[in-house]
Amino acid sequence: MVQALLQARKLIESTVNLHRRTVARHAVVTMKGNDAAVANAVEALVDRARHGISIALPAGGDRAEVMVSALRRLNGPDHERIPVRLLCTPASLTDPAIRAAMESDVNTQVKVVDAVMEMLIVDGGVAMVRSSAERGGGDVVSVIEDTASVRALDLLFAGAWSGAVRPAEHRWISERLRTESARRILERLCKGYTDDVAAREVEVSLRTYRRHVAEIMRALGANSRFQAGVRAVELGLLSTADC
Template identity: 40%
Template structure:
């Protein structure tokens, strides 16, 4: 197959990717707005059967909140978790939808057309690497399915929320500490505690995570 191929329609997608889905060895990742992104139910079921028959080591699926719109979808996603997949829910609708297999093959979903939805298939390492990096960034700021369904939000006291707003303002530590009436050491200690509470690896991620959980107001 050429490095990049564009096709239209679910049937052609299924035919072109049959061998790929049945040969997943290490990792299968998927980002989608909802459960109907990729194909009609029968085609999606066929792809799922091929995936389950392979010896995949890791399955990660990232969905927009719209994927939880009905009870059937919620049950389906919970079943995926029970079968060993890792499922997370993004804070907002995903701008790009993709499947990446073993970091060697990617499917990018395009717009619906009169001839069916358009898909781009690629084995180009640079393109796959860039798409993979975008997925990882979205994955890191998303919420695990079960936590999302339970509505588990970290509890922040008034001072922590004030520190969070200071982080979001872009002010330097010195300026933020001065405006909050804290010593620089105390401010930085509160920032470190806030990162732990939000399970964030960086200040930027803390801001994204807080926005996702509705804690930034």
């Protein structure tokens, strides 16, 4: 699943780049990562919201502040109780702006996942994404109204959201599974090792290894050993390189 999401992200970036060249001009508006222009575009999109907003933030800092500041506009009567889904990473979870969003009066749900592509989706009909420029380096921000492209982004977000967990659950899992012994077991689960081989490598008895595996699977809500390894990557306990 993790590899599928990473491949989907690359596909989305390729699609965005393709649409910059081939879709009618009104469907995609592209700008360099100019802070003021991006902030104005975010506010304009949030103002259009009537049904729901989805935001993915891989990092904190100024980018998170721009998104969260725009969400404060939802406190007005025209946007009352519009649901917001905010997807962040372990690195951005502690950012002051994201913490403020979690504590605000806006109807916001927050979840944590290991990696996301920065995006804003409004009512499933318009999106803003930040991607790498094809030439010259740096970032490019695109506002997309092409139906197929926005739908693809919406599906990408939904897939990441379904695999993410609440902040409190993420903290609990991290505290429990960030030990060196848990990490070594997770790596072997992710790689598909048999219990016999894995137990020898981590230097415990087969019975003890299986007991640890059962505890890890319960903590991750996994139904299989492989799923436990995948969940560990999704939650940032392992990197894709570890698998």
